[in-house]
Amino acid sequence: MRELYRTRSTTDRNLHTVMREQRPRLLDLFCGAGGAAMGYYRAGFDVVGVDVNPQPHFPFEFIHADWEEPLRYLPGLWEREGVQYAIHASPPCQHYSTMTKKWGREDYHPDLVDEVRAAIFEVIDPGAEAIPYVIENVPGAPLWEPMMLCGTMFALESQGYGLQRHRIFESNIFLMPPAMCYHHLPALPVYGHAGGRSKRDGLKFPGIDAWREGMGIDWMTGKELAEAIPPAFTEHVGRQIMDPTGWNKTPDGVSFGPVCDPDGQPTPFTKGMFGVGS
Numbered sequence: 001m002r003e004l005y006r007t008r009s010t011t012d013r014n015l016h017t018v019m020r021e022q023r024p025r026l027l028d029l030f031c032g033a034g035g036a037a038m039g040y041y042r043a044g045f046d047v048v049g050v051d052v053n054p055q056p057h058f059p060f061e062f063i064h065a066d067w068e069e070p071l072r073y074l075p076g077l078w079e080r081e082g083v084q085y086a087i088h089a090s091p092p093c094q095h096y097s098t099m100t101k102k103w104g105r106e107d108y109h110p111d112l113v114d115e116v117r118a119a120i121f122e123v124i125d126p127g128a129e130a131i132p133y134v135i136e137n138v139p140g141a142p143l144w145e146p147m148m149l150c151g152t153m154f155a156l157e158s159q160g161y162g163l164q165r166h167r168i169f170e171s172n173i174f175l176m177p178p179a180m181c182y183h184h185l186p187a188l189p190v191y192g193h194a195g196g197r198s199k200r201d202g203l204k205f206p207g208i209d210a211w212r213e214g215m216g217i218d219w220m221t222g223k224e225l226a227e228a229i230p231p232a233f234t235e236h237v238g239r240q241i242m243d244p245t246g247w248n249k250t251p252d253g254v255s256f257g258p259v260c261d262p263d264g265q266p267t268p269f270t271k272g273m274f275g276v277g278s
């Protein structure tokens with residue numbers, strides 16, 4: 001019996017090690033306090049986050065650095081180790097947001113999407129190798145053929161408010177939303193400050209508990225929540241970029257990504273296909 005127990009536990013331990021070793025990694029650039037990271041973790045990735053600011057609440061391995069440096073060395077290291085991996089980036093969105101445009105303050109915020117995409121393409125050769133990448137941002141950002149997700153597609157709500165939070169995702173993997181938006185409840189406003197009242201309109205705004213429940217995040221401060229994306233979004237995306245049978249490779253190693261960029265030009269994925277732009 002003792003022998004059996006020992007054998008079992010050794011086997012379990014080995015199995016655990018193998019399973020851990022088999023989990024692909026995800027490099028999470030601009031990770032913040034880890035909303036995106038948690039979703040990818042739940043989809044089956046081991047996440048390494050990178051942020052230029054300290055992130056004491058980030059729940060996984062963390063590199064305190066500018067986004068570009070780890071992007072230049074980590075994927076190469078993982079390739080030499082035979083580790084499967086994907087890259088996600090959430091560059092700051094203020095430059096593209098409606099309010100920034102409304103007040104004409106774009107120049108006060110960095111415009112990083114094209115630069116980040118170009119740097120990722122230098123690292124992973126997106127059309128040929130089929131290493132998945134994802135860039136996330138707000139509607140209005142110059143992403144290529146993005147897919148949009150909203151909190152209401154995942155029934156994220158709290159205290160009678162629905163999370164009408166829209167985020168867009170570009171990838172070299174074809175992405176599908178789980179449902180359509182369903183804005184039947186008043187919007188849960190996860191921006192600015194949690195709580196507060198409007199004496200004039202007699203309104204009381206949802207507090208931090210409602211933000212946490214609505215976002216599906218219980219480890220962040222209000223400021224961190226206002227910047228985060230709900231883990232449900234990246235769990236959904238993560239499951240689609242994690243192809244357990246073929247790691248996203250078609251038989252000839254080609255992945256299917258965005259058909260065209262915002263100017264209608266063919267992307268690296270479609271260039272040369274169907275006689276377009278070759």
Ligand SMILES: C[S@@+](CC[C@H](N)C(=O)[O-])C[C@H]1O[C@@H](n2cnc3c(N)ncnc32)[C@H](O)[C@@H]1O
Nearest residue numbers: 030031032034035036051052066067090228229
């Ligand atoms: C929109 S937030 C990311 C939110 C995060 N993806 C989440 O879901 O919780 C953008 C993050 O980019 C970081 N950031 C801004 N400039 C950066 C840079 N040059 N290099 C690395 N991180 C940067 C900010 O500190 C901030 O945490």
